[in-house]
Amino acid sequence: MSKTALITGATAGIGKACAELFARQGYNLILTGRRQDRLEQLAEQLNNSYNIRIAVAAFDIRRQEEVTHHLESLPAEWKQVDVLVNNAGLSQGLDPIQNGNYADWDTMIDTNIKGLLYASKIVSNWMIAQGHGHIVNLGSIAGKNVYANGNVYCATKAAVDALSQGMRIDLLSHNIKVTAIHPGAVETEFSEVRFKGDKERAKKVYEGFTPLSAEDVADTIWFVASRPAHVNINDLVLMPTAQANATTFNKKTS
Structure with a gap:
């Protein structure tokens, strides 16, 4: 029986890489x-390559009404979700707290915390009804190691860490797995979004070392999602070899 x-x-980025990998493994997808x-x-593209069933729902994860409307409007057969990957997230700005931008703060909090909660509330109830499921939350090393000017972004990813632990406890009796994945430096659109389209500044973040790719993180997510039914990986941190923590890198200069 196919899974979803x-x-x-x-x-x-990571979400697209996950879609490609799960499709390759024969999963039907809600994107x-x-x-x-x-x-x-x-x-x-994925339907042509893998002949799977795919539903798409375009909405802003920050808007609770949109999340609820689009997910609850899915036909009943699409509500049998085996794996939820809470990947949507971003960073805005890199300012000290006293110079922080209110709109940036709201965007990060609404996306990284509230959006995760909106999707999780709906899908966890579907999983409870079917008696099983797996929720994978995308955190960050920023949720483990706070760094200068990361303040609110780091706080949102620390919240993902705490929420993952709480969800694991709350959903334990319903046979639902919960995993938090905390990547270090990953070269995606992340820095470009943080710097609001400044491609040159974003590119410099990854100079001098080989960062993780979106595919590296997706491969890790697939690993935890493909463990036997009795195995749950609660918490996983992955880094480029050239990164020790949020701020320590082995960068080569030319």
Whole structure:
């Protein structure tokens, strides 16, 4: 019997890489994100390559009404979700707390914490009804090691860490697994979004070492999702070999 994965933030980066990997493994997919055109393009590509069933839902994860409407409007057969990958997340700005931008704070809190909660509340109830499931939350090394000017972003990812622990306890009696994945430096659109489209500044973040790729993180997510039914990996941190913690790197200069 085929399984189904719901992936938030599937239009780029880690979410897109997860979609491709889970599709390759024969999963049917529910793909969400804000960019309808990218979702449809990805769905067509994966359907042609792997002949799986795919549903797309374009909405803003920050808007509770949109999340509820689009997910609850799915046909009943799509509500049998085996794996939820709470991937949608971002960082905005890199300012000391006294210079922080209120809009940036709201965007990070609404996306990284509240959006995760909105999706998890709905899908966890589907999983409870079917008696099993696995929720994978994308945290960050920023949730483990706070760094200068990371303040609010680090706080949102620390919240993901804490929420994952709480969800694991609350959902334990319902046979639902919960895993938190905390990557170090991953070269995706992350830094470009943080620096609001400044490609040159974003590129410099990854100079002098080999960062993780979106595919590296997706491969790790697949690993935890493919463990036997009696095995749950609660918490996993992965780093580039050249990174020791949030701020310590072995960078080569040319």
